[in-house]
Amino acid sequence: MDHFELKNGALYAEDVPLAAIAAAVGTPVYVYSRATLTRHARVFREALSALPRVHLAFAVKSNPNLAVLKLLAKEGYGADVVSAGEMHRALAAGMPGADIVFSGVGKTGREMAEALDAGLGQFNLESEEEGVELAAIAAVRGVVATATLRVNPDVDAKTHAKISTGKSENKFGVPYDRAAEIYARLSVMPGLMMRGLAVHIGSQITDLEPSRLAFAKMGDLMRTLREQGLSVTHMDLGGGLGVPYRVGETLPGPAEYGAMVAEVTRDWDATIMFEPGRVITGNGGVLVTEVIRVKPGAVNPFVVVDAAMNDLVRPAMYDAWHDFAAVQPTGERITANIVGPICESSDTFAMARDVDAVVAGDLGVFRTAGAYGATMANTYNSRALVPEVMVDGDKWAIVAERIEPATILAAERVPEWL
Ligand code: LLP
Numbered sequence: 388m389d390h391f392e393l394k395n396g397a398l399y400a401e402d403v404p405l406a407a408i409a410a411a412v413g414t415p416v417y418v419y420s421r422a423t424l425t426r427h428a429r430v431f432r433e434a435l436s437a438l439p440r441v442h443l444a445f446a447v448k449s450n451p452n453l454a455v456l457k458l459l460a461k462e463g464y465g466a467d468v469v470s471a472g473e474m475h476r477a478l479a480a481g482m483p484g485a486d487i488v489f490s491g492v493g494k495t496g497r498e499m500a501e502a503l504d505a506g507l508g509q510f511n512l513e514s515e516e517e518g519v520e521l522a523a524i525a526a527v528r529g530v531v532a533t534a535t536l537r538v539n540p541d542v543d544a545k546t547h548a549k550i551s552t553g554k555s556e557n558k559f560g561v562p563y564d565r566a567a568e569i570y571a572r573l574s575v576m577p578g579l580m581m582r583g584l585a586v587h588i589g590s591q592i593t594d595l596e597p598s599r600l601a602f603a604k605m606g607d608l609m610r611t612l613r614e615q616g617l618s619v620t621h622m623d624l625g626g627g628l629g630v631p632y633r634v635g636e637t638l639p640g641p642a643e644y645g646a647m648v649a650e651v652t653r654d655w656d657a658t659i660m661f662e663p664g665r666v667i668t669g670n671g672g673v674l675v676t677e678v679i680r681v682k683p684g685a686v687n688p689f690v691v692v693d694a695a696m697n698d699l700v701r702p703a704m705y706d707a708w709h710d711f712a713a714v715q716p717t718g719e720r721i722t723a724n725i726v727g728p729i730c731e732s733s734d735t736f737a738m739a740r741d742v743d744a745v746v747a748g749d750l751g752v753f754r755t756a757g758a759y760g761a762t763m764a765n766t767y768n769s770r771a772l773v774p775e776v777m778v779d780g781d782k783w784a785i786v787a788e789r790i791e792p793a794t795i796l797a798a799e800r801v802p803e804w805l
Contacts (some may be wrong), residue, residue, distance in 0.1 A: 389670040390420040391754065393589055398714045398752060402781040405675050409750050411776055412785060413679040415694035417761045419450075419786070421458060421563025421779040424671040425756070428462040431663055434645030440658040444488045446626045449471040449664030449758040450672070454777050454786035456480030459667070465508070467662035471498040478505060488623065488662065489587070490537070492558055494518050499524050502530060509660075510534040511585040511623060513560055518573040525579035535623055536573065537585040538566045538608065540601040544589030544627065547705050553588025553601055560586070563604065567611050574617050582618065583657065584609060587625025587712050590665060593638045595647050598627065602651045609655065623660035624648065630669040632708045632755050641666060643709070665758040672757025674699050674773075675714070679728065680747045686722050687739050692751060695735040697767040698754055699760050703733040711736065713743035714750035721745075761787065 390401045398405050400418045408418055428445075435441050444467040445459045451473060456466070457480045465486025477487050484506035489499075492513045496685035499521050502510070512518045512534050525532040539560035542553045552559045561569050566584070574581040588601050602624055610617045628644050631637065652659055676694035683689075701707035711725055721744045725736040736753065746749055764773045772790035776783055 388426065389423045391418075391673055391752070396715065397572040398716075400673070400778040400783070403778045403783050405673075405752065406750055408776055408778075408783060409675050409677065409714075410775060413789070414675055414750070415692075415698050415773050416675050416789075417671045417672050417756060417773060418675055419452070419455065419668075419757055419775065419777045421777055424455065424458055424668060425462065427475075427667045428459055428464060431641045431661075432462070434641035435648065435659075435661070437645065437649040438652065438659050442486070442621075442658055442660040444486070444623075444660060444662050445599060445667060446662045446664030447477055448762065450668040450760070451476050451762050452775055452777075452786055453480055454784075455668065455671075456482065467664075474502055474507065474522070475507060475759075484508065488660065490587075490662070494521075496520060496524060499532075500528070503528055503530055508533060509582075509621070509623075511537045512573070513537050515561065515569045515573065518569075518576065518579060522576040522578035523572075524578075531578060531580050533580050533582055534573070535583040535585040535621060536561060536566060536570050536581065537587070538563055538605065540588065540604045541587055542588050542597050542604070544592050544597045546589045546591050546593050546627075546629070549705055550590040551588070552590075553586070553597075559772060563608070566608055567615070567662060570612055571600045571617060572771060575779060583621035583623065584612075584619065584683065585623035585625065585660075587590075587627060587662065590627050591629040592627045593629040595639050595644060598624075598644075599647050599651055602648065606651060606655060609657070620657055621660060622652070622655060622657045623662065626664050626666070628666040630665055630755060630758075632710065634710055656801050667758075669755050669758040670724040672760060673752040673754050674709075674756040674760060675750060675752050676751045677748055678745045678751060681723075681745070684724060688721065690725045690742075690745055692725060692727060692736070694753065694773075695729040695734075695768070695770065696731075697765050697770050698727075698773040699736070699756055700763045700765075701759060702736050704763075709753040709755055711737065711740065711742050712752055712754065713745050714752060716743040719744035720782040729770075766790075766792065770793075
């Protein structure tokens, strides 16, 4: 459910016509709906209300925009960060350090030190080596780092290979069979307070069974550790719940996910932590674009839009589907290829797709672009870095300005010896 709807024949974000934003800011532009983001944050929390103790850490990587983080901070969310850059964003948005979890397979010593200085709540360790290093950095500072051990449960999340993280060949976590001995060794290190386990098997998960299996395995491991006299008070179950990208697609939603988690974890007696990203932000944003021209093709016409793979990389990178719709649909339909202006064939949003008929100058949107959209944008082909807007009822504001190619050029230098 989202708040991008047709009103009197034109597409709106809440009470603001998308055409008005496009006219003022230009295109391409991401537009987020505050009401949609808030709704998703509440629905996810509500879905977990049967659990006695819950910590919600929004996966910043899915949408790190400061205004989005501020909204989620107000909803009581902490953050899951994977770099010092993300950590500083979460702190800048007002999230308390104690509510921030530091994930990621390549935290540098410097990042760990910065995180300790910021009073970060939890490090999700991805290896014994990382734990040893963190313990040493903490000891030098005279503090104790709170940590969990991320375990690779060797479960196939049945999602796209590039966003699957829980199989043994993936780089994430420690092997399930070695986790107990590593946890035991890390638990006695001065400078480190091991308080639990973490798992995350992938993203855009549309079948709950792999997660159920992975969580059950984590429960078994938790019991093994406790039997050995080791303390486990926190269990971080990661993120990964998928969202519908196509009209009419039905997937297990937060309620089904919450029920599954409640069932698996019912006798855990631990704080259950979550790192949702896409399920909060995915449907909360669209990418607005203008049709540059329609060019005849061998089979179907090419609708060339002014958004490109640098603005929304998911179709090029993961063959991802984003629904396309006209901002002012006429009711007519065409079968077309939708492409951007970038000089490679991967700059294709859709092939032979049945879409609203559009002509040069028309506006269109790619839907469900709030997660892994703007955050993965780049400036390939010396294009601008795409701006972001947030709508709230009949108000709207630019929440990230367009970074023009001239600004990027101005940061480059030609050495005097050239
Ligand atoms: N926690 C950890 C440790 C993660 O690695 C991720 C995502 C999340 C939480 C959040 O997962 P979510 O709830 O958003 O599924 N760029 C890709 C997605 C990459 C996800 C990486 N990790 C895409 O556009 O589909």
